[in-house]
Amino acid sequence: MSMFFTYREQSIMMPIMWAAGNSSPITSGLLSYGVLWIKTGDFATWKWFMLITGGITIIFGVFVWFLFPDNPLNAKFLTLEQRAQAVLRIKENHSGIEQKFFKRYQFVEALKDPKSWLYFFHAWSQEMANGITNQYSLIIKSFGFTVLQTTLLGCVTGLTALGFLSLAALIMWRTHNSRAWLSVVAYIPCVISCGLLIGLPWSNRWGLVSAIWMRSSTGIPYAVVMVWAANNSAGHTKKTTVIAMYHIGYGLGNILSPQLFQPHWKPRYIQTWWIILWIAVILPMGIITVLYFYLVRENKRRDVLAASGRVTEGGVVEETTAHGDKVAHAVDSNQLDLTDRENLTL
Secondary structure, three states, X not given: OOOOOOHHHHXXXXXXXXXXXXXXXXXXHHHHHHHHHOOXXXXXXXXXXHXXXXXXXXXXXXXXXXXXXXXXXXXXXXXXXXXXXXXXXXXXXXXXXXXXXXXXXXXXXXXXOHHHHHHHHHHHHHHOOOHHHHOHHHHHHHOOOOHHHHHHHHHHHHHHHHHHHHHHHHHHHHOOOOHHXXXXXXXXXXXXXXXXXXXXXXXXXXXXXXXXXXXXXXXXXXXHHHHHHHHOOOOHHHHHHHHHHHHHHHHHHHHHHHHHOOHHHOOOOHHHHHHHHHHHHHHXXXXXXXXXXXXXXXXXXXXXXXXXXXXXXXXXXXXXXXXXXXXXXXXXXXXXXXXXXXXXXX
C-alpha cells in the first residue's frame, strides 16, 4: 500500500480495509450457525467452519501470489508510462519503492528509535483486550441468550465495526493531521464499555451486550496508528522493521489477552474488565498522546534546521557505464533509500 498510494490515501484506505476485516463476524457468524446443520457422523461440525474459511483463504492466496504486484515496476496491468507515473506520484511519501537489500544499519536504527517502541507498545497494549473478540460468542451466550440469538448478536459486532471504521475513513478524508485525536477519541466508547460491564447488574443483558458492541471502535486506532507507523518511518529496511515490530506487539497481545479470562473470575469477570480498562484503553491512549508530542517536538527541531539552511533536498547517485566510467547524477533525496533520520525533509 505504501508503494502505490500517497500518505493521505493510505490514511483513508487503511480504515476501509480494516472495516472489511472487522466486519467479518457478519458472515462468519451466519456461517458458523449454518455448519451446525451439517451432519457427517464422527466428523465434528465445527471442523467444517475451519475447512470452508481456510479453503477460501488458500484459494484467494493463490490468486494474490500470481496477480498481486510487489511494487509499481512489476505491475503488469500498467503500461510502462503508468508504472513511471505510479512511482512519481508517491514521491511525497519520501520512501521510494521496494528495496531487495537488507540494510543492517536501518534495522539497528529502527530498534534504537523511541517512536518504534511507542508503536510496538501501542499494538501490544490495545490487543490485550482482543480476548473479547476471540470469545464473543461465549461472552454473549453467558448473558443468557440462546445459541441462535448469540450467533445473530455476534453479527451486530461486525456491523458496529463497519460503521465505526467507515466513519473514521470519512473523517480522515475531510480533515488533516487528525490521526492522534481521532485515535484518542475512538477509545472513549471503550472506557464507557468497561464502565458498563463493571457496573451494570447481571440481569441487564441488553446493556451488557451493548457494551460489548461499543468496543468495536478500537479498530480505528489500530488501523490509524499502523499507517502512522509506516508513514513516519522511511528507508525500506527500517519501515519493514517498524511494521514488523507493530505486528509482533499485535501477536503478543493476542497471545496474552485470553489469559485475562480466568475461570475463577466467571461469570462477571469484573477483574478482567478493570485490567482491560487500564492496560488496553487508558495505556494506549497515553501512548498516542506521548507519541503526538514527541513528533511535534521533532518537527519543530527539523524546522529550525531547515530555517538555518542545514537541510539538503538533493543527493548524488553514482553509476558505472558499460565502458567502466563512473558517472554521478544529482537526484531528489526523497527517492533515495534514506531513513527518516537521514532525510530531514520528511
